[in-house]
Amino acid sequence: MPDYIEFFIELLGPEHCFNDEQSLEYYSHDHTENLRFKPSLVVKPKNAEEISQIVKFCNEKNIPITTRSGGTGLMGGALPINGGIVLSVERLNKIIDIDTQNFQATVEAGVINFQLQQALEPYGLFYGPDPSSWGSSYIGGNIATNAGGLRAVKYGVTAAAVLNLEVVLPNGEIIWTGANTLKNSTGYNLTQLFVGSEGTLGIITKAVLKILTKPKTDITLLIPFHHLEDSAKAVTEVFKSGLIPCSLELMERNALEQTLLHLEENSISLQKNVQAHLLINFDGNSHEELLPLMEKTIDVIKHYPTEEIYFADNEIDKNRLWELRRKVSEIVKLNGYTIEEDTVVPRAKLPDLIKFAHQLAEKNNMKVVCYGHAGDGNLHMRFNHPEYKNSYQNPNINAMLKELFEYIHMLGGTISGEHGIGLLQKPFLPIVFSKANLLIQKNIKKAIDPKNIMNPGKLIPD
């Protein structure tokens, strides 16, 4: 039991401070590989004012603070690797305002993404970012990692939806970063500096988000390609034709196969000669609007050998397909593919990337499965090795990843499209950033958090 526990109990009440074994174990891990790091204490404040008090105290006593949102992170951003306190924002769970005149929602950091979507539904509105984890990930964590999602192709990643943030700084001051406006050229863009900063610069407590009118209808196409490389090439062709899908996902055979085996019911029969699927969604305000988009898609695809295209236009079929896609990562992990990468390249480089990933895995006696947001050039890869369950501090795996990331950098890509850097990708930043660039990042961290109390050991290489 840390000697500073009395302070937190007095501030928050004993019912919001936890140092029992079960709690420490629960907050020692998230969705990152099989890693565990126990904190000394878990605290659950209810608002920015309490967080400000906590931060001031920790700043004075040099206690590391690891902020935790929904705990769905994959890169170790929320793991308390240096002990100290885990600060969970789960009690900051209020949707403060839905402004249907200005198309803005103000929410606390602990609101679950899907809860916000549901709250907007009755107004005919929606919030763009929809990470696969939307059923449990929090808006605060989405912002801290600049989470993407399935419809980022059309509606952008989290960065595009964040207008203004309330943040508790490492000195305990509470600030708003910007203004509640669609445009803003007023000072340095602190809002976007905090987006994706993974709890290393401060604690996000509230956000003003841009919301949108929800299109009245949508349609989903599942296209089974005979050749994996063709599916990746077709992605570029879709955009060159002028189509703007709402989502454009790629799942290679192995991803779909594993996922189908775990689902109780499904309507997909996987043909033997199919190597990959594209899952495409178009949204719009009428069936008449969507019809020509479907026709155009078919026109683009017809040059490639495929099985019959499956169309889903009713809610049950569509939900089944998208739930399937959302579950891939989780199920593939259960099957032993514990190491997930979040590669991103210029879209037309996808065929090269997929080819390289398979060659690399084979060379390293591993299996790999690729899936993800092909429309954004953002491909997830999960690796499976008979002996290794983690990449963390594994020199063999890390040597392989280094080779992968060097290739990606050569393609104009980078090492994370939407998951962040956290603990696991930190050693690889020098592959994609020059020394001079990293020095700027370090100096920014030092300028804002000089005592390095905010999520120490994450994002910035040592």
Added chain:
Amino acid sequence: MPDYIEFFIELLGPEHCFNDEQSLEYYSHDHTENLRFKPSLVVKPKNAEEISQIVKFCNEKNIPITTRSGGTGLMGGALPINGGIVLSVERLNKIIDIDTQNFQATVEAGVINFQLQQALEPYGLFYGPDPSSWGSSYIGGNIATNAGGLRAVKYGVTAAAVLNLEVVLPNGEIIWTGANTLKNSTGYNLTQLFVGSEGTLGIITKAVLKILTKPKTDITLLIPFHHLEDSAKAVTEVFKSGLIPCSLELMERNALEQTLLHLEENSISLQKNVQAHLLINFDGNSHEELLPLMEKTIDVIKHYPTEEIYFADNEIDKNRLWELRRKVSEIVKLNGYTIEEDTVVPRAKLPDLIKFAHQLAEKNNMKVVCYGHAGDGNLHMRFNHPEYKNSYQNPNINAMLKELFEYIHMLGGTISGEHGIGLLQKPFLPIVFSKANLLIQKNIKKAIDPKNIMNPGKLIPD
């Protein structure tokens, strides 16, 4: 003649260094009110390597560097208020690559916005941001101010189009800020930190920009409202109906009247009972696609008293209308309205803002004319006073602006939507940012430019 001129002549050649009176006079002003500040020397390097040498020298000798792009700024960002050198990027004028597979363009900082648009045209592509100044403003300056434009409603401001930047840092190091990808959660978002930093953190030399498929057709509606307030209210109604215009501009009567008088030919007859116009553009791939959008717009507007709506669907008529809109600022300035503000509020607050601006002007014995990007809540206001031509260091005008900005802040808005802070808006930042916020901005500046050689005296309050 400064004593360090020999260094620059040796580095760049005498044909790229200027200290004659005419050059110093030319580079002493841009489009900011009637302000003039002469530099000691004007230099025109040709690439990042030369700029790196210049910056290293200036860093050592403590020589202020004011970077200049197209010289169309309105807030004094490019004025060399502390002397030193003006570094013009006009020779960095190459479009390096148009990547039609990945929808990216790589350009040097001195490329004129409209030249890029023209270069993309043959490929059926376009670059979203289209500030009114696009005929002469440079991409580098657009990025440094996070410029907006007429189609920002649909396609976003400059920030949304910038994927990666080459920057010369204050220590002379050349870095790339990010990656050439649509998504990126890799480290702090240095790219967006440099967007809108107005030359205070480094010199942008190259940019990788997101480009888009150009819609095949578009249509413009000019709607003459009897009441100014109705026009502002209708803006909100358009978005609530689910419509997504490409542009949605407001011009109050006075703005249009003054502009029409200066144009040689026009097809608009301004009816006596009209107080404001909305100018709306929809783009799409077919006339059939646009027709229902027009009908819906008419349906939304019909609740308000208007004169007959004017439709422009041929190139000549459309260009005439949009050229008219683009010329408003320039012509209104010629007519003595020298003080331009760049207010931005949550969209539905526009009626309140317009009303307040007129009351405030009247109270201060001034005239005001409002126009701008109503679809984004971004309203330009030009003020005219019989005695004062500048707001700079004018206590009476600044007292009025303070009142305006305090009101805007109260509405959830801020003091610049797309022009930046530069010299003129700097004193007003404490209205919209707390002390703790401004301290973070100052510390970031200090962390990146510790000797304060990059555009000193701009953006950050003293």
